[in-house]
Amino acid sequence: MEKNFHDQLVATRDSKHSKDHLFFELWSQGKLTKQQTTIYCAQHYHYVSEYLNWLAYEASQIPFRDVKTYLFENLGDEENPDDRHLDMLKDYVAAAGSGRDSVEDSVVLAGTEGLQNWGWRLVYQTAWQAAVAGMFVGLESQFLDICKKIVPALHKHYGFAPGDRRIRFFEEHVRADEIHGAKGFAIVEKYCNTPELQSLALRAVEAATIHRWRYMNGIYWYALYGKDDDTPSSLA
Numbered sequence: 001m002e003k004n005f006h007d008q009l010v011a012t013r014d015s016k017h018s019k020d021h022l023f024f025e026l027w028s029q030g031k032l033t034k035q036q037t038t039i040y041c042a043q044h045y046h047y048v049s050e051y052l053n054w055l056a057y058e059a060s061q062i063p064f065r066d067v068k069t070y071l072f073e074n075l076g077d078e079e080n081p082d083d084r085h086l087d088m089l090k091d092y093v094a095a096a097g098s099g100r101d102s103v104e105d106s107v108v109l110a111g112t113e114g115l116q117n118w119g120w121r122l123v124y125q126t127a128w129q130a131a132v133a134g135m136f137v138g139l140e141s142q143f144l145d146i147c148k149k150i151v152p153a154l155h156k157h158y159g160f161a162p163g164d165r166r167i168r169f170f171e172e173h174v175r176a177d178e179i180h181g182a183k184g185f186a187i188v189e190k191y192c193n194t195p196e197l198q199s200l201a202l203r204a205v206e207a208a209t210i211h212r213w214r215y216m217n218g219i220y221w222y223a224l225y226g227k228d229d230d231t232p233s234s235l236a
Contacts, residue, residue: 005192006189008198009185009205012138012202012206012209013141013205015206016210016212018142018146018216019142022220023216023219024146027150027153028150030158035097036223036224037158038093038102041092042103042106043108043111044089045086045089047215048078050119052075054120054123054135055135058132058135059071062128070183088168091169094166095166095167109215109218110218111214111215111228112215114211115211118211119139122204122207129191129197130200132191133192133202134201135184135208136181136185137188137201137208138205138212139208140184142209147170147171148174151167151174154167
């Protein structure tokens with residue numbers, strides 16, 4: 001039986017879901033040091049800082065009130081000045097033994113820069129219906145399953161009790177992203193209402209998963225081996 005559009009979106013995302021990346025496998029087993037986990041946090045900071053700009057850009061361009069409302073709600077939750085999500089991330093980084101502001105000063109790895117640049121091409125050059133599919137389904141909806149994998153490890157292997165405010169960045173995304181994810185899927189399914197838009201959306205979702213996986217590759221190599229990838233350090 002042919003899959004409906006929703007199931008195609010899920011299958012496309014899950015075929016290259018970053019939760020299956022070796023870096024998260026190691027984290028879930030407690031095989032990364034706390035310092036190594038903060039390298040992920042620093043790159044996440046650089047990626048999400050641009051993702052929020054993509055949200056703002058699309059919200060300024062899309063004419064439909066329900067989509068605008070969702071985008072601004074999402075942006076407002078992330079950038080709430082009294083409880084900014086990226087400040088929660090800094091709380092974890094500090095608890096793991098690095099300076100709070102080290103995430104801002106950290107190197108932007110090549111895979112992270114590639115994801116940032118691809119995201120801007122997505123929102124500038126792609127029909128908005130497909131662009132939000134790449135953002136909501138291909139990128140944002142992955143984080144729920146990633147956090148579901150990380151949070152038990154933080155409790156079991158890294159000494160953080162459930163409800164510890166220092167890990168609320170991860171714990172609260174499990175709760176919040178259940179709601180955000182469902183709304184994001186609903187918008188994509190509502191406005192990708194032609195075969196052409198659905199095909200374009202699926203391609204955007206696949207591209208998003210590929211770029212996010214490459215971003216994770218960079219984090220893995222840098223955290224474990226101190227360099228972006230396996231490019232030789234010097235040429236013969």
